[in-house]
Amino acid sequence: xxxxxxxxxxxxxxxxxxxxxxxxxxxxxxxxxxxxxxxxxxxxxxxxxxxxxxxxxxxxxxxxxxxxxxxxxxxxxxxxxxxxxxxxxxxxxxxxxxxxxxxxxxxxxxxxxxxxxxxxxxxxxxxxxxxxxxxxxxxxxxxxxxxxxxxxxxxxxxxxxxxxxxxxxxxxxxxxxxxxxxxxxxxxxxxxxxxxxxxxxxxxxxxxxxxxxxxxxxxxxxxxxxxxxxxx
Amino acid sequence: xxxxxxxxxxxxxxxxxxxxxxxxxxxxxxxxxxxxxxxxxxxxxxxxxxxxxxxxxxxxxxxxxxxxxxxxxxxxxxxxxxxxxxxxxxxxxxxxxxxxxxxxxxxxxxxxxxxxxxxxxxxxxxxxxxxxxxxxxxxxxxxxxxxxxxxxxxxxxxxxxxxxxxxxxxxxxxxxxxxxxxxxxxxxxxxxxxxxxxxxxxxxxxxxxxxxxxxxxxxxxxxxxxxxxxxxxxxxxxxxxxxxxxxxxxxxxxxxxxxxxxxxxxxxxxxxxxxxxxxxxxxxxxxxxxxxxxxxxxxxxxxxxxxxxxxxxxxxxxxxxxxxxxxxxxxxxxxxxxxxxxxxxxxxxxxxxxxxxxxxxxxxxxxxxxxxxxxxxxxxxxxxxxxxxxxxxxxxxxxxxxxxxxxxxxxxxxxxxxxxxxxxxxxxxxxxxxxxxxxxxxxxxxxxxxxxxxxxxxxxxxxxxxxxxxxxxxxxxxxxxxxxxxxxxxxxxxxxxxxxxxxxxxxxxxxxxxxxxxxxxxxxxxxxxxxx
Numbered sequence: 001x002x003x004x005x006x007x008x009x010x011x012x013x014x015x016x017x018x019x020x021x022x023x024x025x026x027x028x029x030x031x032x033x034x035x036x037x038x039x040x041x042x043x044x045x046x047x048x049x050x051x052x053x054x055x056x057x058x059x060x061x062x063x064x065x066x067x068x069x070x071x072x073x074x075x076x077x078x079x080x081x082x083x084x085x086x087x088x089x090x091x092x093x094x095x096x097x098x099x100x101x102x103x104x105x106x107x108x109x110x111x112x113x114x115x116x117x118x119x120x121x122x123x124x125x126x127x128x129x130x131x132x133x134x135x136x137x138x139x140x141x142x143x144x145x146x147x148x149x150x151x152x153x154x155x156x157x158x159x160x161x162x163x164x165x166x167x168x169x170x171x172x173x174x175x176x177x178x179x180x181x182x183x184x185x186x187x188x189x190x191x192x193x194x195x196x197x198x199x200x201x202x203x204x205x206x207x208x209x210x211x212x213x214x215x216x217x218x219x220x221x222x223x224x225x226x227x228x229x230x231x232x
Numbered sequence: 233x234x235x236x237x238x239x240x241x242x243x244x245x246x247x248x249x250x251x252x253x254x255x256x257x258x259x260x261x262x263x264x265x266x267x268x269x270x271x272x273x274x275x276x277x278x279x280x281x282x283x284x285x286x287x288x289x290x291x292x293x294x295x296x297x298x299x300x301x302x303x304x305x306x307x308x309x310x311x312x313x314x315x316x317x318x319x320x321x322x323x324x325x326x327x328x329x330x331x332x333x334x335x336x337x338x339x340x341x342x343x344x345x346x347x348x349x350x351x352x353x354x355x356x357x358x359x360x361x362x363x364x365x366x367x368x369x370x371x372x373x374x375x376x377x378x379x380x381x382x383x384x385x386x387x388x389x390x391x392x393x394x395x396x397x398x399x400x401x402x403x404x405x406x407x408x409x410x411x412x413x414x415x416x417x418x419x420x421x422x423x424x425x426x427x428x429x430x431x432x433x434x435x436x437x438x439x440x441x442x443x444x445x446x447x448x449x450x451x452x453x454x455x456x457x458x459x460x461x462x463x464x465x466x467x468x469x470x471x472x473x474x475x476x477x478x479x480x481x482x483x484x485x486x487x488x489x490x491x492x493x494x495x496x497x498x499x500x501x502x503x504x505x506x507x508x509x510x511x512x513x514x515x516x517x518x519x520x521x522x523x524x525x526x527x528x529x530x531x532x533x534x535x536x537x538x539x540x541x542x543x544x545x546x547x548x549x550x551x552x553x554x555x556x557x558x559x560x561x562x563x564x565x566x567x568x569x570x571x572x573x574x575x576x577x578x579x580x581x582x583x584x585x586x587x588x589x590x591x592x593x594x595x596x597x598x599x600x601x602x603x604x605x606x607x608x609x610x611x612x613x614x615x616x617x618x619x620x621x622x623x624x625x626x627x628x629x630x631x632x633x634x635x636x637x638x639x640x641x642x643x644x645x646x647x648x649x650x651x652x653x654x655x656x657x658x659x660x661x662x663x664x665x666x667x668x669x670x671x672x673x674x675x676x677x678x679x680x681x682x683x684x685x686x687x688x689x690x691x692x693x694x695x696x697x698x699x700x701x702x703x704x705x706x707x708x709x710x711x712x713x714x715x716x717x718x719x720x721x722x723x724x725x726x727x728x729x730x731x732x733x734x735x736x737x738x739x740x741x742x743x744x745x746x747x748x749x750x751x752x753x754x755x756x757x758x759x760x761x762x763x764x
């Protein structure tokens with residue numbers, strides 16, 4: 001899908017950051033509108049129905065996570081959050097509340113652009129009618145519960161299959177440990193179980209990656225979770 | 233050999249002799265000698281007097297002497313010890329018996345009174361001790377109180393050992409009145425007592441032969457120190473004395489424990505406070521430094537990565553943002569460094585004769601980008617004399633205040649600077665029509681890292697006004713924030729710095745120093761709008 005002409009709402013109270021993103025995104029052919037408070041941001045998102053939202057977590061009026069949950073209550077628009085390094089806890093809360101990705105300040109514009117493109121390219125949830133998820137060389141057949149790597153069939157356990165399916169269905173998105181554990185294991189005590197997750201991710205990497213030490217498909221987001229990407 | 237104390241002991245006997253002799257003489261003179269029974273009863277007077285004053289021994293002596301004198305002078309045959317009527321022997325026996333009974337009773341009473349006095353003194357001391365201990369707020373106080381009641385409790389010296397911050401037992405020294413001299417090995421004893429929470433030394437089973445004694449200071453939960461005592465005499469300690477020392481050590485223990493807990497609480501509070509300051513500092517610096525840094529890095533990467541799509545004007549805009557970000561970081565770092573310079577006393581005023589117009593002009597010139605959309609009214613009295621100030625620092629004060637005025641007001645709102653001479657100094661009032669500072673926060677805005685609630689979402693470190701205050705105070709002046717009374721809302725920062733004036737600076741230094749005596753209002757004559 002072409003990303004040209006997509007509309008983006010920036011919610012950030014720092015004029016220089018706002019201006020930086022606006023200038024760059026406009027130059028790359030996006031339509032940009034801005035809000036400097038949470039309230040204003042929610043209004044702009046609901047009126048403009050943008051293709052993507054960039055949300056700073058430190059806003060003057062509302063808690064960033066609040067803004068996010070309010071938008072999520074009626075919209076599945078991809079949301080990228082901007083955080084400072086000292087907002088680690090906030091970041092995970094925001095991802096759990098439904099943010100799709102995050103960028104930590106100071107960020108390079110190239111990185112932000114890549115994240116924006118990845119999210120815009122991602123197929124909307126549930127829109128895929130065919131029962132096969134394709135992610136680079138990996139193919140997941142949802143009806144047969146099989147995984148193919150190129151032409152070779154890979155044996156996976158039911159748990160590994162579930163994990164891979166969720167990652168692939170949300171490719172491009174950062175999925176937190178909590179999210180994965182709840183959706184794969186249905187576990188409530190996710191803090192104590194995050195060790196399982198590491199083990200299963202390790203198994204999956206051994207099966208689908210060329211070099212499990214330098215993964216191409218399943219990327220670790222340290223302290224946050226995992227993300228599946230399409231290798232270009 | 234008769235020593236001095238023997239002399240003192242013998243003295244009452246001498247008094248008894250004198251008393252009996254005097255009594256005999258009086259009886260003889262007033263002629264009571266005829267009534268012998270009366271005379272015999274009168275001889276009981278010295279016995280009673282002696283018993284109440286000097287105790288049992290002299291009283292017995294007085295009784296015996298009385299009998300002898302009575303016999304000698306009044307029992308026939310007179311002036312002889314022989315007794316003609318043997319019934320007198322019965323009288324003598326009765327007299328002696330009565331004398332002994334009275335003596336015993338009196339001296340017992342006397343002892344009781346003495347003991348009661350002592351008890352009273354001790355009770356008073358104890359009462360005083362607990363009352364003063366309750367008010368003691370430091371270990372030194374505790375020791376001072378202990379020493380003040382010491383005479384009522386023991387004939388000797390007291391010392392207090394308490395663990396210091398490194399958990400090493402240390403004696404609390406009271407000023408120069410430190411009469412305690414430690415001996416080698418005392419520390420070990422004190423540590424033993426502290427660790428085992430048992431008494432040692434004199435009056436206890438362990439090291440009982442020592443001249444000093446050591447009590448652990450125990451409260452219900454903890455042992456908090458050791459009380460040591462040193463007696464000036466070598467008498468055996470009575471049960472009662474030990475009991476008293478025990479009581480005192482109990483009161484001391486409570487006081488020491490209380491002082492220690494108070495100190496702990498204080499240090500926890502201090503640690504919390506410094507933690508809070510550190511957090512504010514970190515927050516403020518990380519936010520203040522990171523936002524411009526994010527802009528700079530973002531802009532640079534945008535230019536690098538998007539070179540092919542960015543139009544020239546976009547690139548220029550990004551470059552301007554890089555410049556602005558860099559300048560913002562520079563301001564922060566300058567402020568921080570200035571703060572450090574002030575705190576370490578590295579700044580010294582360099583007063584010079586200068587025109588205040590020029591100082592303000594230079595400050596506004598520095599801020600011309602920030603003030604691009606505003607009008608700045610500068611009000612300076614005509615014939616403004618030269619002032620003797622550190623112009624560089626004063627310029628910084630004006631820059632900080634005016635940039636705050638711009639930051640906390642809306643674009644387009646004007647800023648006013650009023651200069652006037654007041655007393656032996658120069659007053660500046662800088663007003664904006666912005667959001668204002670809540671009254672309860674106005675006195676705090678000069679504190680380090682303080683940000684008002686309104687300011688929280690504006691960039692800033694809470695250092696600018698602190699630096700202003702430092703500079704103004706270095707000029708022997710003052711600075712305050714108040715509501716802008718000339719507008720509906722906004723803030724006025726008023727500052728006054730002490731300076732001398734000079735109407736004109738001559739070439740040979742022949743200028744006249746002038747004292748400003750004109751009323752202040754008449755100086756507000758000139759209104760020069762200063763527009764950038």
